[in-house]
Amino acid sequence: MLLVATLLTGCSTFGGGDSQTGKASWYxxxxxxxxxxxxxxxxxxxxxxxxxxxxxxxxxxxTNLDNGREVTVRVNDRGPFKRGRIIDLSRAxxxxxxxLRSGVAPVRIQPLxx
Numbered sequence: 001m002l003l004v005a006t007l008l009t010g011c012s013t014f015g016g017g018d019s020q021t022g023k024a025s026w027y028x029x030x031x032x033x034x035x036x037x038x039x040x041x042x043x044x045x046x047x048x049x050x051x052x053x054x055x056x057x058x059x060x061x062x063t064n065l066d067n068g069r070e071v072t073v074r075v076n077d078r079g080p081f082k083r084g085r086i087i088d089l090s091r092a093x094x095x096x097x098x099x100l101r102s103g104v105a106p107v108r109i110q111p112l113x114x
Contacts, residue, residue: 022086024062024107026094036077043090047071050079050088051109058111062087064097065106071096072112 028044036042038056049060058075073093080088087109091100099105 019108019110020086021065021106021108023084023104024064024087024089024094024097024099024109025080025082025085025104026089026091026099028091028094038076040076042077045092046090047073047093047096048076048090049073049093050077051075051086052078052080054111059113060087061110061112062089062093062097063108063110064099065108067098069097 027042027050031042032044034042036048036050042048049062051058051060054060054075056076059072060075061070061072063070071089071093073089077088080086085104087107089097089099094100097105097107
């Protein structure tokens with residue numbers, strides 16, 4: 001039973017722990033100015049993100065596991081809708097993580113102030 005509990009805390013959901021690992025992608029100019037799921041306009045220059053379940057307004061620390069760079073973003077949209085991805089970042093956030101060229105990067109995300 002203890003082994004099961006230990007394994008669950010390492011899963012990629014927030015239920016067992018405070019972090020989630022997986023792939024991040026980013027979105028930019030094609031969505032700039034359009035309404036997000038929260039109702040605000042998407043600004044590719046702001047430090048924002050889309051997540052499937054975290055409440056709007058949640059601050060999340062995102063760490064690029066390839067290079068150790070970090071950025072704090074605010075969840076204001078829903079997604080990503082592509083299988084295997086856990087968060088979509090604004091262009092500005094992706095730039096801070098040095099993932100613009102690759103488009104996708106392995107990340108760890110940690111909600112702050114929960």
